[in-house]
Amino acid sequence: MPELPEVEAMTRWLHRWLAGRRLVEIELLDPILLQTDPAGLARLQGRAVQRARRVAKYSLLDLEGGAQLVLHHRMTGKTVQEDRNPGRSRQVRLRLQPDQGPAVILDDRRRLARAWALGPAAVAPFWAAVAPAPEPYPELRDGPWWQARLAGAQGALKPALMDPRRVAGVGNIGATEGLWWAGLHPASSPARLDEGAWQRLAQGMRRWIDDTLSAETAPEIDYFTQGGPSPFQIYGRSGQPCPRCQSPLQSARQSGRASCWCARCQPAPCPGLLGDG
Numbered sequence: 328m329p330e331l332p333e334v335e336a337m338t339r340w341l342h343r344w345l346a347g348r349r350l351v352e353i354e355l356l357d358p359i360l361l362q363t364d365p366a367g368l369a370r371l372q373g374r375a376v377q378r379a380r381r382v383a384k385y386s387l388l389d390l391e392g393g394a395q396l397v398l399h400h401r402m403t404g405k406t407v408q409e410d411r412n413p414g415r416s417r418q419v420r421l422r423l424q425p426d427q428g429p430a431v432i433l434d435d436r437r438r439l440a441r442a443w444a445l446g447p448a449a450v451a452p453f454w455a456a457v458a459p460a461p462e463p464y465p466e467l468r469d470g471p472w473w474q475a476r477l478a479g480a481q482g483a484l485k486p487a488l489m490d491p492r493r494v495a496g497v498g499n500i501g502a503t504e505g506l507w508w509a510g511l512h513p514a515s516s517p518a519r520l521d522e523g524a525w526q527r528l529a530q531g532m533r534r535w536i537d538d539t540l541s542a543e544t545a546p547e548i549d550y551f552t553q554g555g556p557s558p559f560q561i562y563g564r565s566g567q568p569c570p571r572c573q574s575p576l577q578s579a580r581q582s583g584r585a586s587c588w589c590a591r592c593q594p595a596p597c598p599g600l601l602g603d604g
């Protein structure tokens with residue numbers, strides 16, 4: 328569930344908690360988490376954290392000497408300080424103890440999160456294999472940028488937006504929210520959008536990122552998909568009134584994923600698409 332803005336928010340906290348500090352202890356509590364040799368994780372112990380930063384949906388720690396610890400939160404993973412919300416039940420998969428301040432834990436109920444301990448020589452090959460797509464944030468991306476990223480996409484706009492080879496960090500939430508802000512139907516054809524539509528899409532995608540970042544300022548995110556409050560306009564609100572026009576929000580499955588949209592604000596490009604008409 329965490330997409331670009333949630334990972335960005337968590338990574339900013341990781342930076343505040345760990346940058347400039349030394350990782351005196353790295354404790355792996357669930358071997359399923361680690362995708363690299365456990366000995367490599369031990370070799371990261373004792374290194375100073377230079378900074379934390381986000382790449383696509385990954386959070387990574389740049390460590391001294393060119394090493395990296397890379398995390399992917401997948402569905403339910405989150406990084407949080409260990410002393411935060413003490414009464415809460417945790418499923419701790421990884422524990423990072425800095426030389427000052429509380430430990431940082433990776434809490435993940437569903438055990439889908441993954442981590443990579445990369446020595447200096449492993450960093451470049453890892454990222455070459457991931458091949459992250461260009462980022463829609465923090466740079467301001469305009470309509471022509473989005474048009475170029477989605478050029479040649481076959482099929483509908485929404486799955487093309489969620490393709491991690493085209494744009495980094497956009498999942499079902501971001502595509503749903505961005506299309507609603509843009510007034511574009513999820514089944515629109517990218518080949519048929521005009522200049523104005525691309526510009527609205529650029530603004531809509533930015534609005535999703537900015538609004539989610541503004542909402543997720545707490546040191547621990549309570550994911551909406553796990554019962555937390557929703558910072559979203561229409562995602563997960565099928566059947567409820569559209570916040571703009573009050574029409575009931577539509578839903579259907581598209582490319583195997585739940586899709587939600589407003590039939591009035593996001594008119595279908597032709598009748599019969601996704602249950603319209």
Ligand SMILES: [Zn+2]
Nearest residue numbers: 569572589592
């Ligand atoms: Zn509407």
